[in-house]
Amino acid sequence: MARASLPDQVDVRTTSLPPIYTRTNSSKSNPQPRPAAIPFSICTARLFIYVVTACVLLLILSQISLLQSQPTPSPLWPLSLVHRWRKIILNTTFDAALHDTAVVERLRDAVTFLPLKDRRFADRSTEGHTWFMSSLNETSIGGGPRHLHFPSDSSKGRVLCLKGRDVHDGSWNYYALAWPQALPRDATFMSGLTFVSYNHYDYDNIWHGLLPVFPFVAWYRGDGCRRPPERWVLYHWGELRLEMAPWLSKLIEATFGKPPSIEMFDKIKEDSPVCFENAVVTRHNEGGMSKERTIEAYELLRCSVRRYCNFSLEVDGDGNKVNRIHLTLLMRRGGRSFRNESAVVGIFRRECNKVERCQLTVAHSDDLSFCDQVNLLSTTDVLATPHGAQLTNLFMMDRNSSVMEFYPKGWLRYAGVGQYVYQWLSSWSGMRHQGAWWDPISEECPYPEDAAKCFEIYKNGQIGHNETHFSEWAGNVLGEVKLRKIAEAVSGKKPDPTRPCACGR
Numbered sequence: 001m002a003r004a005s006l007p008d009q010v011d012v013r014t015t016s017l018p019p020i021y022t023r024t025n026s027s028k029s030n031p032q033p034r035p036a037a038i039p040f041s042i043c044t045a046r047l048f049i050y051v052v053t054a055c056v057l058l059l060i061l062s063q064i065s066l067l068q069s070q071p072t073p074s075p076l077w078p079l080s081l082v083h084r085w086r087k088i089i090l091n092t093t094f095d096a097a098l099h100d101t102a103v104v105e106r107l108r109d110a111v112t113f114l115p116l117k118d119r120r121f122a123d124r125s126t127e128g129h130t131w132f133m134s135s136l137n138e139t140s141i142g143g144g145p146r147h148l149h150f151p152s153d154s155s156k157g158r159v160l161c162l163k164g165r166d167v168h169d170g171s172w173n174y175y176a177l178a179w180p181q182a183l184p185r186d187a188t189f190m191s192g193l194t195f196v197s198y199n200h201y202d203y204d205n206i207w208h209g210l211l212p213v214f215p216f217v218a219w220y221r222g223d224g225c226r227r228p229p230e231r232w233v234l235y236h237w238g239e240l241r242l243e244m245a246p247w248l249s250k251l252i253e254a255t256f257g258k259p260p261s262i263e264m265f266d267k268i269k270e271d272s273p274v275c276f277e278n279a280v281v282t283r284h285n286e287g288g289m290s291k292e293r294t295i296e297a298y299e300l301l302r303c304s305v306r307r308y309c310n311f312s313l314e315v316d317g318d319g320n321k322v323n324r325i326h327l328t329l330l331m332r333r334g335g336r337s338f339r340n341e342s343a344v345v346g347i348f349r350r351e352c353n354k355v356e357r358c359q360l361t362v363a364h365s366d367d368l369s370f371c372d373q374v375n376l377l378s379t380t381d382v383l384a385t386p387h388g389a390q391l392t393n394l395f396m397m398d399r400n401s402s403v404m405e406f407y408p409k410g411w412l413r414y415a416g417v418g419q420y421v422y423q424w425l426s427s428w429s430g431m432r433h434q435g436a437w438w439d440p441i442s443e444e445c446p447y448p449e450d451a452a453k454c455f456e457i458y459k460n461g462q463i464g465h466n467e468t469h470f471s472e473w474a475g476n477v478l479g480e481v482k483l484r485k486i487a488e489a490v491s492g493k494k495p496d497p498t499r500p501c502a503c504g505r
Contacts, residue, residue: 107182113163113273117170117238130283132198132238133175138283143290144222145215148281150177160196161187161275162233165265170238178275187273192230194263196281199236203244207392207421213248215282217255218289218297225503228256229280231263240265250370254308255301286428296502298395298429303501305396309371311378323489325358325481327474328376330365330385330393335460336408337386344465348384351474355482365390381481384474386463387411387436391422395429400484402432402477409442410458414451434477439464 118134138146139154150160159180164173178184195216201208220228232252234241242264252260268274286294314322329348331341338344345362352358363376365388377383377396384404385391394403403426411419426433441464445454 104182107179108185111161111176111178111182111184113161113174113176113184115171115238116162116164116173116175116235119171130198132170132235132283133281136281140288141222143293145218145282145286145293146284146288147215147219148279148283150276150279150281151180159183159275159277160194160279160281161273162196162265163271163273165240165268165270167240167242170235173235173238173240176273180275180277183275184273186269187275188268189275189277190231191277193227194231194233194276194279195229196233196279197235198238198281198283199234199241202236203234203241203248205389206245206247207389209245209248210251210392211285212282213252214286214297214301215284215289216280217301218286218293219280219282220256221297221300221502222293228258229260231261233263247370247373250308251301251305255304291428294428295430299399300502302396302429305374306378307501309374311375314379323357323485325352325355325381325478325485326379327352327358327360327382327384327478328380329360329362330376330383330390331362332386332388332390333364333366335462336388337462338406339462339464343467344470347465347467347470348474351471351478354475355478358478365393381485382434382477387419387422392425394422394425394431397431399430400432402434402481404434404473404477405436406463407436407438408458408461408463409439410445410454410461412438414455414458435473437466437469437473 114133114135116132118131120131120134133148136148137154138148139152140146148160149155151157155177157179158177161176161178161184162174163176166172176184178187183189197212197216199208199212201211203209203212216229234244242262244260244262249260265274289297314324327348329345331337345360349360352360361376361380365373368376373393374396377393378398380397380401382402382404383391383394383397384406386406391403391405394401403422405422407415407419423433423436425431439461442458442461445457447453447457
């Protein structure tokens, strides 16, 4: 039987191939056609790669769709990997799009300015809401201050833009976010770091001014003190403010190494926007900060003002530190002054004389310059003073120093929680608030049903004294300080006021 000739090679790319047959081992039976296996070739390898690639792309696209519907990506490894790839792909695509003039113009036109003051939250500012930049959510890192940072991941790389300089109505001042490559039309771009401060009160009172400045100090320290701000933008209820108390300006100069430059936007065309290369916004003072981060920030303030004012320890003729107990009576004139100041001074002098190496200093806060206050408080172990803004200086004392506070009649009943702010400040800065005395004697309020009117009557009243109570109170506090100083001397744990400040400064 003649052998049938077999094709030497099969080309699987041919669309019209003849049937392929193979012979069986039996010569008796008729040959049955049987499909032959298609030999492996480079073409099948390519097909396999195409199929696998298509499956992977489908998987990625499906996961991107899933991630877009979830605010936070799943921590599972595959989804995390997809999320990273998605970010790379989208960023690359967006960066490429920003080179397209038409895209940039559309982004520029899409910038939307909103009122700085959102009236919907005007009556809810104490409930965790804010009417200042209300559409933006804050962040906090490691127990640090709650803040907004532009540009950042949370702003998707966009910078902060402001428009308007109204000083009477914050709803006429506006904010927006914009891509650096597509700033609003006619925008002025300001380089460097900008601090944008919101204050519910004012910048003239040193306590009210310290509150909004403090979170910037904490942020600056957390950032490694790498860069001081080039400018400050001050807002009160969304209204632009153009100045601050000299004490506050000195504090900022001491901490950041240069006087604050308060932006007035006076060189900007009216109603033209201003965008900032780098901006930090705070709205809630020290709210939300951990105790550790708060203490650290006040340590930086304390160290900075002492260095700024060239504070030095008191030493004897041999150069050794003089170990005294310094009691300071920081007096006020006018509202919330002592009715009989000389009697109060006499009580504290007698108690101080009972304690070895106790020294009494009597001063009036309005007679002291900024550095006078720094040097006085830096040597004070016990501060006794009426309630008032001068108590803001208490953070300048060494940690664990003591504070004694006095109030006129009516404060305990009508002042509300605001009367405890210096107890809070004592805790935040590491001091010991040794209690307070509320004068029980004064004229009765003629409007007992109207708490607001009664408080206005008592707010700046004078303060009497109780010789027995003051003597016992002062004696107990001085005795406690004496024991603490002895313990510090034995243990050698007394803090060194001359050591370098944080961040190696």
